[in-house]
Amino acid sequence: MELDIENPQEEQTSIRRSLPRWVIILAFVFLLAFLALIGIGLRRVQAGPIVIGQKVPEFSMVTFEGQPKNLSDFKGKVVVLNFWASWCAPCSQEAAELEQAWRYYQPGDQVVFLGVDYTDTEPEALTYLAKYDITYPNAPDLRTRISQMFRITGVPETYVIDQEGKLTYVKKGPFTSLGEIQAVLDNLLK
């Protein structure tokens, strides 16, 4: 007994031995389960965004007017997906250009513009849309599902999806001119 007190290693060994086996097994099982959960979480976090050339997964949204829109509805057309928010100052810099571009391409019926309102409040979002006279469909990003799918890093961000549903262009930050938007879209419509 005196030996146990003088030698802590011996004491720890005896404590460990005194634990029932089921407690040790259970502890290890839960530890492994916990580590697995952390692993899954990390994998999900570190999963990269949709890369250029990759097919964009299906997503749907309901516009502020209550109209449902699905990506698959626009197969065969170029889709310009713009993430914005009313509290975002740079978004307002490109709002007019995006609307101009939409009005330019709308008669051709080959390009669709979709606005995704990121973590915004509806009254302010509607005020923003009215202020910049935006007429293309806009929808709130419910539960931030679409923005998480694209792993946006901020707003504004614009994703251009080609006629085959593949991501072809990503713009982080605002477009500075109508010409910049046309350069991207005309290239796809050739």
Added chain:
Amino acid sequence: MLLKAEVFRSRNVKILLLAGLLALTFVLFSAGRVLAQDPQPPTDDQVNAVAKELYCPVCENIPLDVCPTQACAQWRELIRLKLSQGWSADEIRTYFAQQYGDRVLAMPPLQGFNWVFYALLGVFLVLAVVVYLRVVRTLRHKTASTQNVTTPAIDPAKDEYLKRVEEELQRREKGS
């Protein structure tokens, strides 16, 4: 004639009572309507009480009540609006979770995959208590065992070594 007058008076009293009741009902309804149309606006404290349990995804790890960005200010105004419309704190939290996802909540809801984390927390707690109790019991047992080990009493008269030391001391004293 007297009977007729009595009946007439009684009927008048009934009509008066009915009119009074109607007037009272009208007043009560009107008062209710005025209260509903003109409620007290929610105070900043009431708004912040709800906001501190919410997190804006734009400014991670900063509770909504102290978040300085415009996005958070708009969210707080939305909370104020919902409170003024008579929404409860729970209803507002649910609304925000539906709009922006569960990650805006300070406490993940007890549903779906979140149950695993709550269950794991409980299991780890129980395991920790079991291990702690085991260790404490083992240590107590060891301490008690150590205290029970008594050193044998030494009788100087019987100890040969002590006896010799005593003799040597006495001899030296005599010699000096």
